[in-house]
Amino acid sequence: MPQSPPKDVIDHLVGIEPGSRLDTIRAARQQARDNAQASYDALFSPDDESGMSLVERRAVAAFVAGLHRQPEAAVVYYADEFAASAPAGLAAAVAAEVARGAAEGPTGRFPQAPLAGESTAAPSFAIAGEGRAALGERLAAALEHAHFLVFHPREAEPARLQRLVAAGWSTPGIVTLSQLVSFLCFQLRVVVGLRALAASPAS
Amino acid sequence: MSDTAGTPPERFTQAELDWTPWLDPLPQEALTERHWAGLVDASRSKSPYFMLLAHDPDILGARTKTDKDIFYNTKEGLPRAERELSAAAASRFNGCIYCASVHARFASQFSKRRDDVQRLLDEGVGTDLDPRWDAVVAASVALSRTPPQFGTSEIAALREAGLDDLAISDMIHGAAFFNWANRLMLSLGEPLTK
Numbered sequence: 001m002p003q004s005p006p007k008d009v010i011d012h013l014v015g016i017e018p019g020s021r022l023d024t025i026r027a028a029r030q031q032a033r034d035n036a037q038a039s040y041d042a043l044f045s046p047d048d049e050s051g052m053s054l055v056e057r058r059a060v061a062a063f064v065a066g067l068h069r070q071p072e073a074a075v076v077y078y079a080d081e082f083a084a085s086a087p088a089g090l091a092a093a094v095a096a097e098v099a100r101g102a103a104e105g106p107t108g109r110f111p112q113a114p115l116a117g118e119s120t121a122a123p124s125f126a127i128a129g130e131g132r133a134a135l136g137e138r139l140a141a142a143l144e145h146a147h148f149l150v151f152h153p154r155e156a157e158p159a160r161l162q163r164l165v166a167a168g169w170s171t172p173g174i175v176t177l178s179q180l181v182s183f184l185c186f187q188l189r190v191v192v193g194l195r196a197l198a199a200s201p202a203s
Numbered sequence: 204m205s206d207t208a209g210t211p212p213e214r215f216t217q218a219e220l221d222w223t224p225w226l227d228p229l230p231q232e233a234l235t236e237r238h239w240a241g242l243v244d245a246s247r248s249k250s251p252y253f254m255l256l257a258h259d260p261d262i263l264g265a266r267t268k269t270d271k272d273i274f275y276n277t278k279e280g281l282p283r284a285e286r287e288l289s290a291a292a293a294s295r296f297n298g299c300i301y302c303a304s305v306h307a308r309f310a311s312q313f314s315k316r317r318d319d320v321q322r323l324l325d326e327g328v329g330t331d332l333d334p335r336w337d338a339v340v341a342a343s344v345a346l347s348r349t350p351p352q353f354g355t356s357e358i359a360a361l362r363e364a365g366l367d368d369l370a371i372s373d374m375i376h377g378a379a380f381f382n383w384a385n386r387l388m389l390s391l392g393e394p395l396t397k
Contacts, residue, residue, distance in 0.1 A: 021368070025368050025369055025372045026372070028278070028279065028280065028369055028372075029272050029273065029276055029280075029372070029373075029376070030272075031268060031269075031271070031272035031276065032268075032269050032272035032273050032276070032376060034268075035265045035266075035268040035269040035272065036265075036269050038264075038265035038268070038269075039262055039265040039266055039269060041265075042259075042261035042262040042264075042265050043262055046261070047261065051258075051259070067349065068349055068350050068351065069350040070350040070351050103349075104348070104349060104350070105348065105349040106296065106297045106298065106347065106348070106349065108298065110298060111211075112211070112212070112213045112214060113213065114213050114214045115213075115214060115215075118327065148390075149386050149390060150349055151349060153297060153298070153299075153385060153386045153389045153390055154297065154298030154299070154389055156389045156390040156393070158225040160390070161225055161226060161390075161391075171226045171227060171258055172258040172259055174226060174391075175226075175255065175256060175258040175259045175391075176258075176259045176262065178386070178387055178390060178391060179256070179259060179262045179263075179266070179387070180262075181386065182382070182383045182384075182385075182386035182387050183262070183266070183383055185349075185379075185382040185383055185386060186379045186380055186382055186383035187379075188351070189346050189347070189351055189353075189375070189378070189379035189382055190375060190376060190379045192346065192351040192353050193346055193351075193353055193371075193372075193375030193376075193378075193379060194372065194375065196353055196354050196355055196357065196358050197358055197368065197371055197372060197375070199354075199355055199358075200355050200358040200359065200362075202368060203362055203366075203367040203368045203371075
């Protein structure tokens with residue numbers, strides 16, 4: 001059974017107790033704290049699922065958190081959230097792609113001549129065969145796009161969006177997918193950072 | 204050598220850039236009250252970037268309010284210049300020329316250290332600025348890696364450089380937020396020189 005959702009996911013994943021040192025630090029930026037949570041709510045309790053279904057949202061979140069590997073609490077949280085609502089077999093298919101997609105970032109080619117010396121090889125990631133069949137065309141295309149966004153976003157090009165369109169993604173759906181992956185890149189890093197701060201002696 | 208107007212910029216710059224979307228933004232006439240709420244400031248309806256993001260107004264509105272408190276709430280904590288430095292460093296590291304241009308400009312404006320900021324853009328995140336700025340840049344880079352490499356040694360270096368708990372939290376949020384912004388700016392359109 002899924003547990004009742006935490007009131008504030010970042011507090012939950014960092015382990016922030018009311019009245020603690022980290023609680024006081026976050027309270028000094030209460031608008032950012034509330035709206036980071038409002039962002040999570042907008043993405044994961046949407047009023048309108050027409051562009052991207054809730055199962056797709058949770059699948060992509062489990063994938064993105066899994067690719068980050070850190071913080072472990074978030075990897076487990078998003079995997080559990082997905083598994084609690086996923087059709088049979090889908091959670092295992094996403095977990096298999098997390099394992100296959102392991103890489104480090106940011107990498108990628110700079111097309112600009114003066115920056116070419118900074119270009120590094122980006123991981124290639126394509127879902128084929130059984131994986132694609134299990135995920136379906138839409139979700140497979142979404143995970144491929146998410147892998148690019150996480151590890152080598154500077155290799156952006158219009159053709160990547162066209163691949164999503166070809167897989168059935170609308171413009172609002174692509175905007176939501178892009179926000180969801182990018183939001184997680186923010187949220188996971190806030191959790192990593194605040195956990196390190198909590199583990200260090202007070203200033 | 205300067206870039207030709209209307210073409211993608213060749214290098215990181217503090218110059219003002221345009222940004223052109225690769226998908227159709229919402230047309231003005233399609234804006235409902237919910238979209239206006241998502242845009243937060245009515246003036247953002249003039250921006251193709253925000254009008255593209257307005258296709259999902261709820262997340263746009265929450266994102267904008269998160270952004271504003273992280274960067275504009277300067278009650279104590281990290282000075283605005285160094286919040287902008289964390290944003291510019293993350294953007295330089297991820298390779299977002301547009302985001303780096305905006306936040307390098309702000310870092311210069313608030314710090315009055317335009318040449319140091321330009322060195323970060325020209326030489327990259329490994330350049331030497333001064334011990335305090337180097338600690339902010341290094342920590343922003345460590346946090347921007349995937350998997351993130353940010354831990355207690357980055358915290359210790361930031362403390363050594365004079366940042367208190369709230370300032371460190373501000374730096375974390377500034378760099379983390381640009382891991383959100385960079386990916387949207389990079390993947391949904393491209394910068395063009397003015």
